[in-house]
Amino acid sequence: MKNRVGRTIIGILALLLLGFYTYRQEQIHYHSNDVAAWGPATGLHPEGFQADSVIGSEPETPVQMTYENEAQPAPAAPEAEQAPLPEEPAPVPEVPAADPSLQLARDNAAALGLPEPPEVDIGSWEMLLANPSHPIETYQPPQMGYLNMTVSETDIQTNYNPNRCAVDLRIADQLLAFALGCKDAGLPVYLSSGYRSYDEQSYLFQRKIGQGYSEETAATIVARPGTSEHQTGLACDITDFYRETKDSSLEDTATYQWLRDNCADYGFVVRYPADKSGSADSITGIIYEPWHFRYVGVEAARYMTDNNLCLEEFLALYGVE
């Protein structure tokens, strides 16, 4: 008799425990459904919903933490509810640029009162810098393009050295379009000098010294081998066919003025402008050369031209010193 009573009591207790357990699971289950259906990120809740009344009796459950932090714009991922959340919401940082050099350029441009700089990759071939403080040693363009092949078709004049007007193949189409644009405007174009190898530059530099210039002065007229932009294959000297002499008076020709005004549309810049060049102490360290155009890509060319920046100044925005 005692055993039967005992078993009955144990049975009732077991049923009560099972019932409570089931009830508790369902509370959590429905609760989770509410979260999934409405989501704390939206700020919406079922009608009559009160966070305290639903989970107030179970303050230790992790689920409650979700509602304590419901003001946060966190995504409504049910699995994430189980993770304890920090008591103090972390301050939301400004979204940084993926490329740290771009963030630096934005900051530097803002400090100088310049508009937002373009998202260029300063490690790309278009941004290759060659100057007295950034020698490129014996760098060679990966593949050459020879514009003399198109001369007969386009009637654009090129020089008569054995390479004619060779450039990095990647800018050949753009250079040709640039020259054709000038020709279509009715102006005489002469592609005077494109790619020059380290050895050719060596020859030109030594020849300048042979003419009586000191090494230092010669270096402002003809770049030392390994520091000439012509060695990148990304530059071309362009003149008026009838005024091929390269001196500052070239700026008076209609050809130069058209090239200067339109170069950015083709991705080129006047590389050694008068107000940035002129001596070894100037920003470019080279003489003023209204004939020397450099490819940098359309976006960078427009920004540099619009804001009167030479390549050194443009790259300095991105941290290239």
Ligand SMILES: [Zn+2]
């Ligand atoms: Zn040049």
